[in-house]
Amino acid sequence: MNFKKELATVLFELLGQEISLTELELMIEKPKIASRGDLAFPCFTLAKLKRKSPNLIALELGEKIQSPTFEKIEVVGAYLNIFLNKKEVSEKIVGEIIKKKALFGSQELEGGGNVTIDMSSPNIAKPFSMGHLRSTVIGNALAFIVEKCGYEPIKINHLGDWGTQFGKLITAYKLWGDAEKVKQNPIKELLALYIKFHEVAEMDPSLEDQGRSWFKKLEDGDEEALQLWQWFRDESLKEFSRIYDLMNVQFDSYAGEAFYNDKMDRVVKLLEEKQLLIESDQAQVVELTDEQLPPCLIKKSDGATLYATRDLAAALYRKENYKFAKSLYVVGHEQSLHFKQLIAVLKKMGYAWAEKMVHVPFGMMLKDGKKMSTRKGKVVLLEEVLTESIAMARHNIEEKNPNLANKDGVAKQVGVGAVIFHDLKNNRMNDIEFSLEEMLRFEGETGPYVQYTFARACSILRKGNWQTDVPPAAYLSGWEKEWKVTSLLMEFPNAIKRACENLDPSQVAKYVVDLAQAFNKYYAEVKVLEENVERSARLALVYSVTVVLKEGLRLLGIEAPEEM
RNA sequence: GUCUCAGUAGCUCAGUAGGAUAGAGCAACAGUUUCCUAAACUGUAGGUCGGAGGUUCGAAUCCUCUCUGGGACGCCA
Incomplete structure (x- = not known):
């Protein structure tokens, strides 16, 4: 599902094949602000080539583009803002994840x-x-x-x-x-x-x-x-x-x-x-x-x-x-x-x-x-840090979910996850000032935050009696509120690719936080389990999120407890 | 001295191979629980992207210089 390529192909034809496909694809970008659409094409470089005003080019192109995947095209100044067909794309991506499960995002780079x-x-x-x-x-x-x-x-x-x-x-x-x-x-x-x-x-x-x-x-x-x-x-x-x-x-x-x-x-x-x-x-x-x-x-x-x-x-x-x-x-x-x-x-x-x-x-x-110098005895021992982190997780469980089964096992997963995530979430070249307090933080952009999001999503699936092999009875009519989540799900393979090419696990860590944030916002405002025609479609989305969060965490070496 | 990495909000950091009004989290302040786990969510406030030039229609991002900090530079690994 490569919409950049699709858009590039459309533009390639419209422009009389003047500019190569790969060049066009590179020119396409993702707007930072959601209201500006899902893809954007700035016309400045074209303006130079064609000796025409970029705004005019944008207008002309905007009128000509026709494709079922692009729901709406807006011309703003020299920009062409493209909106994807939310319903079609969302159903496709959720369907793909349900089918592939943990294999979603797997790919072949450079022949292995x-x-x-x-x-x-x-x-x-x-x-x-x-x-x-x-x-x-x-x-x-x-x-x-x-x-x-x-x-x-x-x-x-x-x-x-x-x-x-x-x-x-x-x-x-x-x-x-x-x-x-x-x-x-x-x-x-x-x-x-x-x-x-x-x-x-x-x-x-x-x-x-x-x-x-x-x-x-x-x-x-x-x-x-x-x-x-x-x-x-x-x-x-x-x-x-x-x-x-x-x-x-x-x-x-x-x-x-x-x-x-x-x-x-x-x-x-x-x-x-x-x-x-x-x-x-x-x-x-x-x-x-x-x-x-x-x-x-x-x-x-x-x-x-x-x-x-x-x-x-x-x-x-x-x-x-x-x-x-x-x-x-x-x-x-x-x-x-x-x-x-x-x-x-x-x-x-x-x-x-x-x-x-x-x-x-x-x-x-x-x-x-x-x-830190071993010679001068100024070292912090990893085992002590892990032990403390696990104890902290255990303490939190006692406070927040005292009826949880297998408290020790979960405390270990969460405590260790916090330490690993803290190390991986930033660009690896950054120096890290050791801070136990920072490491034992379980709120915000942390491992436990992602794990918690996963656990809650699992909980919804349990309560909704979600069955993986039963396809949703009906899909949503709009996918407006869930768009942020589905468009992020779509990004997962890219995040993995970037991480692999740059040998940088933080790409996956950041991605997983983004997805968790989007999902948390979503279910804070939408009642997933509400009984109506679209319930099973919402559950399918929740399931997709659990698949990707779990797989993302796995790639970082972090476990994902289903309850915590 | 040479090479190298870094400098973005009070703190910790994002910023996808230059694009539209620079984004998160923490901390601060104000809210949200008869409602799917409040490890959550909503809102407010917070910035001369170390500095100066340059390239470009456009620079946090590229080039040069400069300042600050970390690291490495022959019998350690």
């Missing part, structure tokens, strides 16, 4: 294929902070969105389970660690050790050297180092999976940095063969001056690898193993340079597919206007 998504990627032995929430939640939503658009998503949790930090941690553990304490409360204890390391290292820089040497031992396969590492890793994963369960996030792979340990020699050899590796200050680098980028560090002066090396190995592995059509990296904006370098090095190596790698950056979670 595998899309690897590098996401979440928390660091082992560190708490799962609010900072990791963003990557997790954005990546998860993108996976659903990309899938809706005909791709096969592969979610990879590229765990930070390797690197100098483990050298530091082992050093700290050997100096001050207590096995019992670690067993009892692993992440908290390991974090404390990590923080202490940095405090002491400020006075005694030799500690840094010890850290580096322990990491070298780890890389060389030292037994003691490996054992400690494995232990830290196991304990951390246990804690992480508790959080992923809470948020209902699953992964296709947990291949983290350590996984590429034995795959890096090959990368270094390839770089050597292609004569890209240059020694600089005893380290090995790839020069990227042609690309106007700083050199990419491949090996440290002590021979140990760096994250760039591992990311190169990972890129090769993913291409060979998953044959991706696209490879997304949902990683904070502060690493933009790193990904530019990574892609540039791969291109230098002659891999054209490096073009298909996309860094999906996002803004930072700030505390008091500043970056």
